[in-house]
Structures are given as structure tokens and as C-alpha cells.
Amino acid sequence: MNVLLCPDSFKDALSAQDAAAAMACGVLSAAPSAHVITCPLADGGEGSLAALIASTGAGQRQINVQDALGRPRQASWGWLSSQRTAFIELAEASGLQHLASDERNALHTSTFGVGELLLAALDEGAEKVLLLLGGSATNDGGAGMLQALGARLLDQHGNSLAPGGAALSQLSRLELAALDPRLASLTVEAAVDVDNPLLGPRGASAIFGPQKGASPAEVEQLDRALGHFADISAQALGHDYRELPGAGAAGGMGFAAKAFLNATLKPGIEMIIQQADMETLLASADLVITGEGRLDGQSLAGKTPIGVSRAAQRFNKPVIVLAGGLGDGWQACFNEGVTTAIALADGPMSLAEALPRTAELLEARCDSLLRLWLAARG
Structure with missing residues (x-):
């Protein structure tokens, strides 16, 4: 099973590279035999x-x-x-x-x-x-x-x-x-x-x-x-x-x-996906996991998770978005190729409490997601 991990940074918490590394730990915890491909991304802004x-x-x-x-x-x-x-x-x-x-x-x-x-x-x-x-x-x-x-x-x-x-x-x-x-x-x-x-x-x-x-x-x-x-x-x-x-x-x-x-x-x-040759990576992926600090209606203007899901649609690949928070209008992402979107928090917590735990939460969500994915595949 090939799992493609292509997050953006989580603002004030993790770089895209560190986010991808945390995701990889979670995937491999649940599926040690998975082939994990990391491709940190950004939307043209800082990072x-x-x-x-x-x-x-x-x-x-x-x-x-x-x-x-x-x-x-x-x-x-x-x-x-x-x-x-x-x-x-x-x-x-x-x-x-x-x-x-x-x-x-x-x-x-x-x-x-x-x-x-x-x-x-x-x-x-x-x-x-x-x-x-x-x-x-x-x-x-x-x-x-x-x-x-x-x-x-x-x-x-x-x-x-x-x-x-x-x-x-x-x-x-x-x-x-x-x-x-x-x-x-x-x-x-x-x-x-x-x-x-x-x-x-x-x-x-x-x-x-x-x-x-x-x-x-x-x-x-x-x-x-x-x-x-x-x-x-x-x-x-x-x-x-x-x-x-x-x-x-x-x-x-x-x-x-x-x-x-x-x-x-x-x-x-779009520029960064092209430069990173994401089409080749998507073609061989069984599952795509992306994410960033916040997913909401404004994300459709060109944020990384939406860019990834639009590209993945052309290959009919499932895309999971992990976000620090889900804001107003986030459900519109389903029209752009997102299979599901999940917030990271595992209970009530402030932003100040969540930021230092971002890597831990990403790892835990990916572990749970892969267990569910494997169970659904039989």
C-alpha cells in the first residue's frame, strides 16, 4: 500500500517537513509494511x-x-x-x-x-x-x-x-x-x-x-x-x-x-505541485493525506489541501485532510475532491494548548486513520 503524505505547514507549530514526518510515524505505527512517500507542500506563502x-x-x-x-x-x-x-x-x-x-x-x-x-x-x-x-x-x-x-x-x-x-x-x-x-x-x-x-x-x-x-x-x-x-x-x-x-x-x-x-x-x-511532480506521486498512491492549520470556506481560493484534492481527483484517489481547526464553510471541500476532513484536537483545548501538541496529534490521527482504512479494505 502506497500512502502519500503532502501537508502544508501548521502555522506557529510545525513546518511542512515536520508535519509530514509526524504523519509518517502514525501511518507506520498502524501499517508497518506501508510504503510512505512524503512530499511537503506550500501554497506560495511563508515556508x-x-x-x-x-x-x-x-x-x-x-x-x-x-x-x-x-x-x-x-x-x-x-x-x-x-x-x-x-x-x-x-x-x-x-x-x-x-x-x-x-x-x-x-x-x-x-x-x-x-x-x-x-x-x-x-x-x-x-x-x-x-x-x-x-x-x-x-x-x-x-x-x-x-x-x-x-x-x-x-x-x-x-x-x-x-x-x-x-x-x-x-x-x-x-x-x-x-x-x-x-x-x-x-x-x-x-x-x-x-x-x-x-x-x-x-x-x-x-x-x-x-x-x-x-x-x-x-x-x-x-x-x-x-x-x-x-x-x-x-x-x-x-x-x-x-x-x-x-x-x-x-x-x-x-x-x-x-x-x-x-x-x-x-x-x-499549482506551481509547487507541478514543480514537485505530484502527478507522478499521485498516480502510484493508494491513499493521500494532506493538511494545514485551518480548513474553511476560504481554503477554496488556493490553499494546499484543496490544490492537492483537485489534483488527486484526476486520478480518482481518496484524499483525507487533517486540520488544526475546521472553520465556517469547510464542507465545501467535498465538492473539490476531499474524501473526508478531520480536526486534530482529541478533546476541548485552547490554541495555546494545541500548538505544542501538533506533532503528537498528527501522529495519533494518522495511526487511527490507517487502522480504519485497513479495516475497511478487509
Whole structure:
């Protein structure tokens, strides 16, 4: 019996790799002869780089870059030499998780470090980049990334703009002649897990600005600044991508990726499933177990368990989802190929009590599930 284990991370508790390992222990406890295949996954957000490296065998590289506030930090990226492909996770350079709560300032945080990661990939000889856009601390529309790659963003006096989204309101001229010429032949796929446009009530600033430290007044300020940036960009490029679904991802990095890097925007889970060659794994699996911290109606927008179940449907494979919690609308997952979904808790407990027990609970649920599965198969 082949059992495929392909969880996402369980936020604040376990990485996808650790979750898969705990699941494997439970499966093998109930079915020692089972052939267990682990394939940690992610949906393009935080942890996607680690999942890609684990599932593809890519090498892990590290360089010093600027974080979202311009401070030095060591960031990782992945290099799959056989495919001349780099894996770059925005959050490694400009991630919200690297800032204390009182350091979050969407007016001034920058994506400059993401541009530095792209330069490192180009120096390595990358022909393709998978750009993972989740978990950003920024709202600068990718302006910092462009500056790192050689673009000049100038105010009316010819001075370079300061870092951050607020400074974009002072943009007078966008000079792209000095952009790194190697970008012209680089294929970029950007992983997004939202379909928000750049601007407006569903835009980057309104929806994601508050979690990055923006007050209601600052949200309006940032939205106007991004609108001005979009106007100047459209004049320079001859194309306007502000309404593109996903343009608002990662504080407008979806917009910059499409407009300036000619990126293809794709749901992160689809990109990672493809890169991990999940179709081959699914074809030989008898049972698929996936999971993440929470399953609810919003999971249908592109979360890992739903991406897995949709892929498994094509092979008519049963899929079990293990979730830390089941929220409103979770039953809609049955229409997407999920066979059953089970919450981890084995009794009344708070989140604070559940988090340190996540590995134990995953192992126990997989043990019970495999015993039931074996009994049902006779």
C-alpha cells in the first residue's frame, strides 16, 4: 500500500517537513509494511521555499540582503541546477515575520532585498525564477526590487525616492534603461494566493496594509501612492496592469512582477505541485493525506489541501485532510475532491494548548486513520 503524505505547514507549530514526518510515524505505527512517500507542500506563502527544496532536491544558497527596513539579514534561496531554475521567496528578504510588531510600518518597508536575491540568481546563471510572494511586510508595489535591479525612481528634483510605499507619491520619473539586461531573457513565474487588484477597496493597501502596521489614514495614503506609481508605470511601459487579478499580492509585488518582469502569475499551490511532480506521486498512491492549520470556506481560493484534492481527483484517489481547526464553510471541500476532513484536537483545548501538541496529534490521527482504512479494505 502506497500512502502519500503532502501537508502544508501548521502555522506557529510545525513546518511542512515536520508535519509530514509526524504523519509518517502514525501511518507506520498502524501499517508497518506501508510504503510512505512524503512530499511537503506550500501554497506560495511563508515556508514555500523550504517545501520546494525538500520536494525537488534543490540546493540551498544564502546571501546577505537588506530586510524590509534596510537592515542586513542572511536570506536563503533555492537553486535547481539541472533546470537552471531559482526559487526565491519574498519573505526571506522582506518578510513580516522578521519584524517585531512595533517595527511594522507599511509606509517605509521596502522590497529592495528581493531584488538582491534576483541578482544573485542571475549571477548563478538562472534562466527561470519561481518567485514566491506570500508573507510580505511591504506595500511598495515592488519599487524597492526595481531599484535593486537598476531602475531609477526619481522625484521632481531628480533625487532617488526613499524606500517604501509612501514615497511613491513623489515619483516624477521612472528610468528603466539601466535595468539589468539579463532580465530580458529570464522566465519568471510568480506564485500568488490571492486575486486582489492593486488598488481600491480590495487592493493591496486596503486588504493587507493594516496587518503591516498601516492605520486607516495610512491605508488611503498608500493606495493613492500606488495609484500614482501605476500611472507613471503605464506611461513608461505602455501597459497597465493595476486591475490584473493578483496584482495586489504582497503589497503590489504581483503588479511589479507582471509589469516589469513579464511574469506569469499562478496560484502558488499549482506551481509547487507541478514543480514537485505530484502527478507522478499521485498516480502510484493508494491513499493521500494532506493538511494545514485551518480548513474553511476560504481554503477554496488556493490553499494546499484543496490544490492537492483537485489534483488527486484526476486520478480518482481518496484524499483525507487533517486540520488544526475546521472553520465556517469547510464542507465545501467535498465538492473539490476531499474524501473526508478531520480536526486534530482529541478533546476541548485552547490554541495555546494545541500548538505544542501538533506533532503528537498528527501522529495519533494518522495511526487511527490507517487502522480504519485497513479495516475497511478487509
